[in-house]
Amino acid sequence: MPSLGRLHLITDTRPGRDPLTVVRAALAVARADLVVQVRVEDSATDREAYELAQRVLALCVPYGATCLVNDRLHVALAVGAAGGHVGADDLPVAAARRVLGPAGVLGATARAPGTATAAVAAGASYLGVGPCHATSTKSGLPDPIGPAGVRAVVDAVDVPVIAIGGVTTERVPELRAAGAYGVAVVGAVSAAADPARATAELIEALTC
Numbered sequence: 001m002p003s004l005g006r007l008h009l010i011t012d013t014r015p016g017r018d019p020l021t022v023v024r025a026a027l028a029v030a031r032a033d034l035v036v037q038v039r040v041e042d043s044a045t046d047r048e049a050y051e052l053a054q055r056v057l058a059l060c061v062p063y064g065a066t067c068l069v070n071d072r073l074h075v076a077l078a079v080g081a082a083g084g085h086v087g088a089d090d091l092p093v094a095a096a097r098r099v100l101g102p103a104g105v106l107g108a109t110a111r112a113p114g115t116a117t118a119a120v121a122a123g124a125s126y127l128g129v130g131p132c133h134a135t136s137t138k139s140g141l142p143d144p145i146g147p148a149g150v151r152a153v154v155d156a157v158d159v160p161v162i163a164i165g166g167v168t169t170e171r172v173p174e175l176r177a178a179g180a181y182g183v184a185v186v187g188a189v190s191a192a193a194d195p196a197r198a199t200a201e202l203i204e205a206l207t208c
């Protein structure tokens, strides 16, 4: 399996957003270092998810960037994405691994060491760990775990930990110091006035 990119851009498909323009801008800067996770609203149809994933994958391929699909692993398989990401409301990690097969990239959400070790034992290739900080992008999340919470998970597992939730360029150093391999963002790139510049700043912070 190729090494995982350190910057994960999760698509923002809320009304009024333009995920493909943002993905294009980020890819032009981060190239193969970027992982794009196609995440659609729960209300989106499978057809909508499939069509967006197809278009995102087509943008990723020329750069050698990795395309993953959130939640809907059948969509990931249907478009030929590298893998997917699952959380507590999705397929269990072991079932997701069976669906993707041994070679697929499988991310799992973990918020504490116990769930993290269980997810890795069940076949997760990396963990999404958070929310690190407060975020307005997703509602219903538990309280932020901060860099200390990230460190607790990092110390418990031997797979890459991707910190998520309220991640900004300024917060990358403390998350890296806590052992995070990389970060996943929505707002830091999608809501930026200049998504390409925001991507460049995140990449720079991640490679320091």
Ligand SMILES: Cc1ncc(COP(=O)(O)OP(=O)(O)O)c(N)n1
Binding pocket: 008, 010, 037, 039, 070, 071, 085, 086, 087, 088, 089, 090, 107, 108, 109, 127, 128, 129, 138, 162, 164, 184
């Ligand atoms: C990298 C990464 N980490 C965590 C999540 C959250 O996944 P999940 O808990 O399944 O929540 P939804 O994104 O499906 O609402 C993620 N998507 N990516």
Ligand SMILES: Cc1nc(C(=O)O)sc1CCOP(=O)(O)O
Binding pocket: 010, 109, 129, 130, 131, 132, 134, 135, 136, 137, 138, 141, 164, 165, 166, 167, 184, 185, 186, 187, 188
């Ligand atoms: C989709 C998602 N999952 C999270 C979790 O903690 O599980 S936080 C989150 C949204 C992250 O968006 P932003 O970078 O704008 O804070």
Ligand SMILES: [Mg+2]
Binding pocket: 070, 071, 085, 086, 087, 088, 089, 090
């Ligand atoms: Mg999910």
